[in-house]
Amino acid sequence: MNADEDANGKTVVARAYAKGPIGHNTTVTAGRIPLLDTYGMLLDEHMSGAQIDIASGSDKNFTTSLLAGRYNPGHDNPDILPGQTLKDFTADFYATQFNYKSEKFDANTMYAVMTNIEPGSTNWGTWAGQTVYDYDKMNIWSVGGLYRFDNNWGLLGQYAVNTESDNSDDKQAYMAELQYKNANITDPGSWGAYVAYRHFGKDVTIATTYKDVFNNQKGFAIGASYVPVENLLASVKYFDGKDIDSDTDTDTDTDRFYLNLDFFY
Numbered sequence: 001m002n003a004d005e006d007a008n009g010k011t012v013v014a015r016a017y018a019k020g021p022i023g024h025n026t027t028v029t030a031g032r033i034p035l036l037d038t039y040g041m042l043l044d045e046h047m048s049g050a051q052i053d054i055a056s057g058s059d060k061n062f063t064t065s066l067l068a069g070r071y072n073p074g075h076d077n078p079d080i081l082p083g084q085t086l087k088d089f090t091a092d093f094y095a096t097q098f099n100y101k102s103e104k105f106d107a108n109t110m111y112a113v114m115t116n117i118e119p120g121s122t123n124w125g126t127w128a129g130q131t132v133y134d135y136d137k138m139n140i141w142s143v144g145g146l147y148r149f150d151n152n153w154g155l156l157g158q159y160a161v162n163t164e165s166d167n168s169d170d171k172q173a174y175m176a177e178l179q180y181k182n183a184n185i186t187d188p189g190s191w192g193a194y195v196a197y198r199h200f201g202k203d204v205t206i207a208t209t210y211k212d213v214f215n216n217q218k219g220f221a222i223g224a225s226y227v228p229v230e231n232l233l234a235s236v237k238y239f240d241g242k243d244i245d246s247d248t249d250t251d252t253d254t255d256r257f258y259l260n261l262d263f264f265y
Contacts, residue, residue, distance in 0.1 A: 003048040006072040027053045038108040040209025047071040065097040107145040114138035154179040165203035183225040193224040212237040231264040
């Protein structure tokens, strides 16, 4: 692979990295590593770089994560403009994330910077499918948490903003999700369900992990998952909402039905 451009050579490799402890409380991950914010609202991707995780607290329930590397949303097959190369579409990525976990409550906050972005290129819209990012930098702040009412019910919330963008709708991403139970792939017959509202502005949501609402969309989503047999997860999701940057007089309604089977081995 070519780490400087966050791109593959002749072999396609999504992730290839080494991970190990340094001392009792520090773990280092290096190579082509997973790139994931706490609940995946902004990022569920990979980059060429390194991550340091430092655990602290009496129960090691507080984690500080430091990330640095090179990120290209197109990776291997970008829409390259004449006279440009993969390196023109590869940004520098730096982030600090703090996570706290307890029996009833989890909390997180993140600050991330992405620089040397090629603004206005069609490639930087591929993470959203068809939108174009018009700035050469991202400056992202994020905060959120999960509260567990009991063993079955939980409420998740997350908010993020890109202060480099000047569009109030596009620069923000947020969601609230009420959860009931959880499907466990080792427990046949287990299941879970949720109802959520999501607003994923195109200037801050880079590559979300959610399959019900996409970048540049807002609306309500419901879903459920079920484990019919061990290591098989069936999921169904439905979304009803709008495209965020459509004209107010001609709002583009959109809905989506999503069915997925995951096999674990």
